[in-house]
Amino acid sequence: MPELPEVETIARGVDARVRGHRIAEVWLGRHREPFKTPPARMAQGLEGRTLLGVHRTGKHIVCELGSAGCSPSDERAGQATAQWIVHLGMTGRLLVTTPEASVAPHTHARLTLASGRELRFVDPRRFGRLEFRDLSRAQGFAAPGAEPLTIGAQDFAALFRGRRLAIKAALLNQSLLAGVGNIYADESLFHAGIRPRRMAGRLTRAELERLRRALRQVLEQAIGLGGSSVSDYVDADGVRGFFQLEHRVYQRTGQPCRVCGTAIRRIVVGGRSTHYCPMCQR
DNA sequence: CATTTCACCTGGTGGC
DNA sequence: TGCCACCAGGTGAAAT
Incomplete structure (x- = not known):
């Protein structure tokens, strides 16, 4: 579904709900299509990290992540050391729920947060993509194209x-x-x-x-x-x-x-x- | 290299 | 109701 305005809206909504929350537990589905990063490495990379903020670049949602065991109130606060990048494809959704909420069909990722919320990626058609980037090994995500809202x-x-x-x-x-x-x-x-x-x-x-x-x-x-x-x-x-x-x-x-x-x-x-x-x- | 076409998926709709 | 063809807001690989 989503183009720039929808992705922007979703990123803002998710940011308002999960900013500062720590990822306690990660569950990833069996379908291979959504994973640009191997699921085992993604789960390992995400667990324990704090969601520092969520924003949009192009049609991508970028979740900035702090180091595991480093809360946002620590001195290294605001220092992103990894990213979780979500592309919604045609039918992807990024939902903030409680862990108890019924799990929709085609749910491919559940990030249970220490706050008692859960971040879920649902995508029936599986055109969406999830990627984990360790910023000590790779560059931060940058969309190749120009931003239509600000280009001169x-x-x-x-x-x-x-x-x-x-x-x-x-x-x-x-x-x-x-x-x-x-x-x-x-x-x-x-x-x-x-x-x-x-x-x-x-x-x-x-x-x-x-x-x-x-x-x-x-x-x-x-x-x-x-x-x-x-x-x-x-x-x-x-x-x-x-x-x-x-x-x-x-x-x-x-x-x-x-x-x-x-x-x-x-x-x-x-x-x-x-x-x-x-x-x-x- | 630039451009075009097509496969990748599931689900909803509308015709018969 | 069932079956089928067609359509869907995206992208990247393969073909031209």
Whole structure:
């Protein structure tokens, strides 16, 4: 499900609930797909560490971890020595529950916290990924692409210069921009008035700047809406709490454009279903 | 190297 | 109700 705004909302919600808590016990499931780090090493690495904070980079959730046996009130407080990195894929959820709460099907990780809470990773489709990084051995996680919320006009334009692929496909490329997915790619192209199949390298400077601003505005609006329902999103049952953004084009095939009334079209770009208004977008 | 296609999974929906 | 085709907000490997 999740693109940048959803991941941001989840990371904030989880951070508010587990910051400062110590991982007492770790259970990991048998399916191999979710584990970029071998489960035995992950469990060994996580146990005893303190969750110093949880934040988002691109579509990744990064849990900063202190050394085992080092509480946040110690002098080394705030010093992350490891990370637990969660990617939700299409159907992943990161839940804060009690250890007694019923375990949902497709639960792949349970981190029981000394505080009496439990952090769970649930993912039916198993496109999500979990990774453990020991920062004494490896670099901290960094998304390859630029952050769409903060990138400037010059850097944004430079991402697409000379590229011959469709702008929609370029927006989805995580090594260019980190965090943009199918919904917000379509929505931002609508707001910028640009057709999804336009060659990225042929967009004018003005179009690129409209796109950068539209993307930022759409993402910020979605974060704003998600932020008001954080508690629902991460509750014990994993209830979805996001206000559905009033999409302009996404999944509105055949319905009238909210601006001009023309029927919204669906095409396939880069293997992904793509929606646009043939009148408003050129 | 850049770009495109496809496999990886389960579950929900809608047609027959 | 059952069966089936198709679709899903992501990504990385393989093919072109």
